[in-house]
Amino acid sequence: ALTAGIVGLPNVGKSTLFNAITKAGAEMANYPFATIEPNVGMVEVPDARLDRIQELVPADKLVPTTFEFTDIAGIVKGASQGEGLGNKFLENIRQMNAIVHVVRAFDDDDITHVSGVVDPIADIETINTELVLADLEAVDKRYAKVEKMAKSAKDKDAIAEYEVLEKLKPALEAGQPARSIEWNEEEQKIVQGLFLLTSKPVLYVANVAEDDMADPTVGDYYKQVAEYAEKDHAEIIGISARAEEEIAEMDDEDKQEFMELQGITEPGLNRLIRTAYHLLDLRTFFTAGGKETRAWTFKAGMKAPETAGVIHSDFERGFIRAETVAFDDLDQFGSMKAVKEAGKRRSEGKEYVVQDGDIMEFLFNV
Numbered sequence: 001a002l003t004a005g006i007v008g009l010p011n012v013g014k015s016t017l018f019n020a021i022t023k024a025g026a027e028m029a030n031y032p033f034a035t036i037e038p039n040v041g042m043v044e045v046p047d048a049r050l051d052r053i054q055e056l057v058p059a060d061k062l063v064p065t066t067f068e069f070t071d072i073a074g075i076v077k078g079a080s081q082g083e084g085l086g087n088k089f090l091e092n093i094r095q096m097n098a099i100v101h102v103v104r105a106f107d108d109d110d111i112t113h114v115s116g117v118v119d120p121i122a123d124i125e126t127i128n129t130e131l132v133l134a135d136l137e138a139v140d141k142r143y144a145k146v147e148k149m150a151k152s153a154k155d156k157d158a159i160a161e162y163e164v165l166e167k168l169k170p171a172l173e174a175g176q177p178a179r180s181i182e183w184n185e186e187e188q189k190i191v192q193g194l195f196l197l198t199s200k201p202v203l204y205v206a207n208v209a210e211d212d213m214a215d216p217t218v219g220d221y222y223k224q225v226a227e228y229a230e231k232d233h234a235e236i237i238g239i240s241a242r243a244e245e246e247i248a249e250m251d252d253e254d255k256q257e258f259m260e261l262q263g264i265t266e267p268g269l270n271r272l273i274r275t276a277y278h279l280l281d282l283r284t285f286f287t288a289g290g291k292e293t294r295a296w297t298f299k300a301g302m303k304a305p306e307t308a309g310v311i312h313s314d315f316e317r318g319f320i321r322a323e324t325v326a327f328d329d330l331d332q333f334g335s336m337k338a339v340k341e342a343g344k345r346r347s348e349g350k351e352y353v354v355q356d357g358d359i360m361e362f363l364f365n366v
């Protein structure tokens, strides 16, 4: 499964946020026996479209799609030079599909800051420096190997990789992440093969004071992180981890009341989940009309047979076609029958690139 790794300096609110995630996840009705690692939190992806489909095409069961966060513990500072724990920290990040970087953006004299002063940008850079240094080391190693092959053997692949490394090295030396460089498709493949840490998509989570939870973007710390994120080709959201943990512990009624009091319409956790989902280029299609109304995750750009494979490999192998209805059409016309009469039900073949919100019915050979 695709997973986003939560990183951050000590005492910034990582565990608090991860607790909120696992508490929210523990309430999932459809996965009561989901056994996962203690450092993995599985959550449902909130999606109002699913309720609307259920309303129009009722089924016994409603099954949202899920998303995983992994809590990455470990020593941060000096990790790129370190053996043991520091190294493990970097190796754990390497396994992740995206990075959720939690930054302290609240003042509280009772909670010690590792460097003694709240400074979100300095905090971010402490971690990012380690990631850049680790990548630089990896690039230097490849460089030594590939340079010879590119120059003497005139090996085509080696020359292509050499050119990529030539672009990477100065960027990393200047402290810039690999994701800040524009690559063409061929280069992109080579970069992927290098398994760099700084080529992963990043979401900064500014952990703001509880008082700012109604609008987490108002504070100066948040603004500093937002400015940094833009330069860093990363995304940002503001959240109060402590408030989210409290919300996750409430029953539905209290939750509703608390949110109304705060002037918010949904938990910040929902924004976190949705943003992380999009960060990974994930999209949702639906199945409906059977026993259950269900949401499924696929990667943007996938064609119909691949998305069928998300449900079952047999569906992909024997794929014939997909009867497809866009969510917006169902929403507008109000029933599957009306959608069909309006000529909006489509028969899509093997080359169809599935769109977010498509309601699919797969026809396949067994």
Ligand code: GDP
Pocket (backbone or CB within 6 Å): 008, 009, 010, 011, 012, 013, 014, 015, 016, 017, 106, 107, 108, 111, 207, 208, 209, 210, 240, 241, 242, 243
């Ligand atoms: P970690 O070391 O990054 O996992 O940090 P923790 O989640 O353990 O948080 C460190 C301390 O900061 C704990 O005492 C939390 O209760 C506190 N904390 C976390 N989020 C907030 C917040 O939004 N506001 C305040 N005031 N304290 C917070």
